[in-house]
Amino acid sequence: MCSRWGGPRPCPPPGATATPAGSPDRASLTQSAAAPVLLAVFAAAGLDPVSEVFAWMAGTATLGMLVLMSLICLAVIVFFRRTRADPRPWHTLIAPLLGLAGLCGALVLTVSNFPLLIGGSTGLAVAIEAVLATFFTAGVVLAKLRYGAARTTGHPPEPPDPAHRELEELA
Numbered sequence: 001m002c003s004r005w006g007g008p009r010p011c012p013p014p015g016a017t018a019t020p021a022g023s024p025d026r027a028s029l030t031q032s033a034a035a036p037v038l039l040a041v042f043a044a045a046g047l048d049p050v051s052e053v054f055a056w057m058a059g060t061a062t063l064g065m066l067v068l069m070s071l072i073c074l075a076v077i078v079f080f081r082r083t084r085a086d087p088r089p090w091h092t093l094i095a096p097l098l099g100l101a102g103l104c105g106a107l108v109l110t111v112s113n114f115p116l117l118i119g120g121s122t123g124l125a126v127a128i129e130a131v132l133a134t135f136f137t138a139g140v141v142l143a144k145l146r147y148g149a150a151r152t153t154g155h156p157p158e159p160p161d162p163a164h165r166e167l168e169e170l171a
Contacts (some may be wrong), residue, residue, distance in 0.1 A: 051119055059118035060128050066107045067136070073100035 042053045071098045079085075080092035110117065114125040 049171065053121040055117075056124075056128065059130065062117065063107075063110055063114065063129065064132055066103060066110055067132070070100060070103040070107060073097075073103060 030075055031145075039053075040050070061130065076091060076096040077100070080096075086092050111129070115122050117126065118125060
């Protein structure tokens with residue numbers, strides 16, 4: 001069992017998607033539409049595709065992934081401390097703590113050397129970090145608003161679109 005949309009239900013099978021075709025079509029279309037727009041903006045600005053565009057995007061992705069993986073290690077620890085679902089300390093505390101320590105070390109090195117990583121200035125590094133922090137904060141706020149409303153009404157929030165409702169019905 002896993003918790004989706006605010007209530008415990010069986011998880012869909014691995015690889016399940018929201019479309020009959022079995023593909024993440026909306027995500028693919030969104031990315032496919034955004035990529036040429038961003039490339040056009042960077043080209044119009046006269047930026048070098050390798051030393052600037054690729055370096056900035058790769059650095060941004062690296063920083064974002066390190067933060068997410070660190071949060072996942074923390075979530076594993078918190079989940080198993082709260083639920084006591086698994087009594088094995090290696091699996092539920094020691095290994096996740098070691099992973100968290102390593103990831104936090106890598107995160108400190110990445111943030112302290114971020115201008116070097118992206119091949120840009122300190123100002124650009126701070127701007128990219130601010131964009132990541134802003135979107136992370138916006139996601140947390142939106143989740144709190146959405147799931148906070150579910151807690152006060154006692155009903156889980158509706159899935160965001162009909163395709164997700166189909167997945168809920170299959171579960």
